[in-house]
Each structure stands twice: as C-alpha cells, then as structure tokens.
Amino acid sequence: MKTLNIIGAGKVGKVLAKNFQRQQAFAIQQVLNRSLGSASDAVAWLGAGQAVDSISQLQPADVIMLSVSDDQIASVCQQLVSAGLLKAGNVIFHCSGAKASTELQLAQQAGVAVASVHPVRSFANVDLLAEQFAGTICSLEGDEAALAVLAPALQAIGAETVIIKADNKLLYHAGSVFASNYLVTLMEVALRTYQAAGIPADIAQKMAAPLARQTLENVFAMGTRAALTGPIARGDMQTVALQQSRLSDWDQQAGDLYQAFTQPTMDLAAARNPHSEK
16 A cells, blocks of 8 residues: 655545545555644544654655645645655645646656646535545546556545646636635625615525525536526516616625626526526
C-alpha cells in the first residue's frame, strides 16, 4: 500500500483521508496542519497517522496531498522540493477546485507526477460526508502517472471520476460556485425579501423551503427549460418591471441581482418548447 502524507487536513483533506484509510487505498503516514494541536485533532478524527508541526519533520511518502488554501499551494510545493521530500516516482496532488496542477510545476520539474483532485460536494457537514462520500464526483487533471495512481484510489472509496483539462479549471469551478455558493446567497436574498414584505423569518423559511426544494427536483428530473415557471415564463413582463422597480427602491443590490437574472431567464423561456405549459 502506498504511503500518504497530508498537508492541510481541513474539511476536504479529512474526508478524503478518512475514506482512503477506511478502504486501504493509501496508508496514512503523517499529517501537517497550521498547528500541532489541529494536526493531532485531525489524526484522532482519522484514527491513523502521526501529527507533525513542520515540513522538516515530514518523512518521504509515496503520495502527498495538499489540502491547503489556494494561495499556499505553490509555496508549500516549493518548501517540499527545497526540503528534498519529493523524488522522481512520487505523486503530489492538491484539492483546489479553481487552481490547476500547474501550481505544482516545481515538483514536476523534479520528476514528480502532479495532479489536482476536486470532489464536487458541499463540505459543510464533515462527519456526515465522511460516511456518505460514495457517489461523489471527483474531477481530476494532471500527469498520466499521477492519474494512474489517484483514479483507482478515488474509485476504491466510491467516487466517480471525471478527467478535465487544466485550462478549464476556472470555468469548471465557476459552475460549482453557481450551483452551490451563489445558490446560498440567492436564498439569503429571497429570505430577506420575504421579511422586507413583513413575513416573519420562521414563516419565510417555511415559504421558501418547498419552493426551492421542488424547483431543484424539477430541474434535475425535467431539465431547466421544463422546470422554469413564474412571470417571465408566462410572458408577464409588466410584473417583472414592477418588481424590479420595487426591489431597487428597497435594496439596490437586490434590485441589481433581480435585473441580472432577467435576461438569462428570458433567454431560457424563449428556448422552451412552444407547446410546453408555462
């Protein structure tokens, strides 16, 4: 079994490592976090590995996972190269959704196989996701030698893997931002708008929840065109204009957001089957 060192055992790193350990895809060797305390906590949660508090304490490993912030990937890689911890035949990968494996070019120049791995899931509840990781789609890109090691390991923990190109990482990750992060922001605006109309916060939640859940179910069951309802789908542009004006009077940002969605929604409505119900 190949050994695995983990640098940055945050939410993503811990979930991947927990599943790698459970399925014996890799043997967890050492864990390095921002502090020895947090590394020790991660080791206790994983039930495997040894906590260390500096790169100088790391021992060489077959595979190194960087689950650090995007702006730290290249510098941590440089430190590993300078410390002589990366040798030809090793694999190093990072877990950024937006950054490509090119962030690890110093390791690549040293003959190390490089890659990026990004699980497309929300990591808000780490304990739950660690138990329900199977079925997660993970995007991969990088050297063939790295993918030959990482793809089977990910498949062993139940992931579905998809290979993407390095120069498409930003677009790919933007799709995830729309589907997750900005969806949360949109729901925040929706709830605030209900409350501005005099709806108590708890009732606003009850009003929005079935609408949001059913809409998402419809999108993935029927497609976006068939799932679209509301004033634009009905062609009621007078209502849209009135809402736009009223929102802008109340909150300019909310009004701007409403306006930003208007034309794309009109385009989606125009693309609908003309015989479908509105």
